Amino acid sequence: MRPGLRRPVTSVPGHRAPSGGSSGHLSSRGVPPWSSAPPPHREQAPTTVGGRPASGRCDRGRRGRAAGGRASATGPRPGARTTDRVELFSWVVCVLLAVAAVPAAVAVGSVVAADAGTLASHQAAERRQVPAVVLEDAEVVGGGTSSLRATAPARWTGPDGSDHEDVVPVPPGTPAGGTVLVWTAPDGSPSARPLEHRDVVVVTVTAGTLTLLLGLATAAAGHAAVCALVDRARDRTWEREWDEVEPLWAARFRLR
Structure with missing residues (x-):
């Protein structure tokens, strides 16, 4: 063959060679670029680690990480302290x-x-409220107007008809001889309101x-x-x- 000439490539049946200078070129995989056939599969030698395929270790690692991620969503990871x-x-x-x-x-x-x-x-x-007569002017006790209260001695008759006399709380400014209501127990003694x-x-x-x-x-x-x-x-x-x-x-x- 003369220098500068290319050997023509036999055309593939059913396919037309493209025009231009690419008619004589093959792809890097040994198949014409206009061919619709899939490239030949090249099997690679499995990489081994310690006599075992390394891909199995990777798959197991990925599966372990996936399982660990699922476990961490509901509780502590298997490797938690x-x-x-x-x-x-x-x-x-x-x-x-x-x-x-x-x-x-x-x-x-x-x-x-x-x-x-x-x-x-x-x-x-x-408990009952009974009227009581104030014997003396009310005496203000406590400091400040916010806690202003007064007490005075008073006399009243209990539910059983007995007379009672004691110092009871009265409104401030109540004069002697005034009448106030006093809460009493069944025996007539003064008591707090119910x-x-x-x-x-x-x-x-x-x-x-x-x-x-x-x-x-x-x-x-x-x-x-x-x-x-x-x-x-x-x-x-x-x-x-x-x-x-x-x-x-x-x-x-x-x-x-």
């Missing part, structure tokens, strides 16, 4: 205690409301709120204490592991 598991358990217990504090507060409030209502009914049935409905409500709300706050505070304090202990354990573990690794790092950098 004991301190992580303890902290998670403490957090779950804290949440459960906080949730349980709500029905506990409702139960305590219900019991207190029932007891306070019974006591209010009992006091209202026993509980009213608003008093029962205040006592009930106060008891329920205190119970709820106590439950939440107990749960939070317990979780904080567990976290503090876990952090101390982590610090000790880190220091112990660093004592083992630090000499190796120091020797490695000294060799550079």
